[in-house]
Amino acid sequence: MGKVIAIANQKGGVAKTTTCINLAASLVATRRHVLLIDLDPQGNATTGSGVDKLQLEHSIYDVLIGECNLLDAMQYSEHGGYQLLPANRDLTAAEVELLELPAREHRLREALAPVRDNYDYILIDCPPSLSMLTVNALTAADGVIIPMQCEYYALEGLSDLVASIQRISQALNPGLRIEGLLRTMYDPRSSLTNDVSEQLREHFGDRLYDTVIPRNIRLAEAPSHGMPALVYDKQSKGALAYLALAGELSRRQRSEARKARA
Ligand code: ADP
Ligand code: MG
Numbered sequence: 652m653g654k655v656i657a658i659a660n661q662k663g664g665v666a667k668t669t670t671c672i673n674l675a676a677s678l679v680a681t682r683r684h685v686l687l688i689d690l691d692p693q694g695n696a697t698t699g700s701g702v703d704k705l706q707l708e709h710s711i712y713d714v715l716i717g718e719c720n721l722l723d724a725m726q727y728s729e730h731g732g733y734q735l736l737p738a739n740r741d742l743t744a745a746e747v748e749l750l751e752l753p754a755r756e757h758r759l760r761e762a763l764a765p766v767r768d769n770y771d772y773i774l775i776d777c778p779p780s781l782s783m784l785t786v787n788a789l790t791a792a793d794g795v796i797i798p799m800q801c802e803y804y805a806l807e808g809l810s811d812l813v814a815s816i817q818r819i820s821q822a823l824n825p826g827l828r829i830e831g832l833l834r835t836m837y838d839p840r841s842s843l844t845n846d847v848s849e850q851l852r853e854h855f856g857d858r859l860y861d862t863v864i865p866r867n868i869r870l871a872e873a874p875s876h877g878m879p880a881l882v883y884d885k886q887s888k889g890a891l892a893y894l895a896l897a898g899e900l901s902r903r904q905r906s907e908a909r910k911a912r913a
Pocket of ligand 1: 779
């Protein structure tokens with residue numbers, strides 16, 4: 652069955668969208684079927700996937716409020732090789748409108764149910780907040796990947812996010828777990844990076860990915876061409892790091908499956 656992973660952190664600029672796009676493309680490169688859901692009104696994952704957010708006939712907004720079928724909003728990212736549920740500013744209204752709707756926390760989960768098995772991975776790009784949209788993502792997800800920069804304040808924000816994940820897993824989605832913490836824009840020369848890494852390892856143990864994503868200009872350039880780094884410059888350090896992350900994800904999943912059978 653397809654694994655649904657929310658890429659979340661209420662902080663902006665920690666590489667949620669970059670991780671979504673490049674992990675999706677890397678999983679496709681290893682022959683996985685992937686659906687990427689843009690759940691941020693900024694629509695950066697949509698643009699970065701090569702889809703014009705100003706020309707959408709239907710978007711994830713219509714799906715969430717029940718105005719259209721999920722399949723009608725789906726688009727194919729040509730460079731990424733994955734399916735995309737796009738978003739744009741319309742989604743801002745959903746924050747308020749969802750509050751009025753029945754099963755408001757479960758709208759995304761219910762919309763995904765019929766297609767879940769068509770994919771190996773469904774990745775959700777969350778907005779930089781712990782809003783009703785993020786609650787929908789966490790209610791639909793099996794796991795959460797938390798991208799973060801190794802800076803001093805990163806740890807502070809993390810406790811709010813972890814508390815939200817715990818709340819949602821208790822009240823709405825008992826299957827939810829932290830899939831992994833991903834260090835992004837990583838600079839091994841900074842001593843702060845090493846300190847923060849050590850603290851993360853202490854707190855989160857093996858849920859901290861071994862793979863780190865280095866700061867790499869190609870990762871920042873690729874979205875303006877509507878493509879993942881893997882297509883824009885496939886030898887770039889950024890592209891290779893996300894390929895390594897896809898490998899680590901698959902290895903972990905295999906080893907968990909083995910443990911579950913044992
Ligand atoms: P978020 O979705 O969490 O707000 P983004 O993925 O949009 O974060 O990343 C924030 C900015 O940092 C973007 O301009 C992006 O291109 C850039 N960026 C992300 N990861 C890297 C990286 N590893 N190296 C260099 N720039 C990066
Ligand atoms: Mg983003």
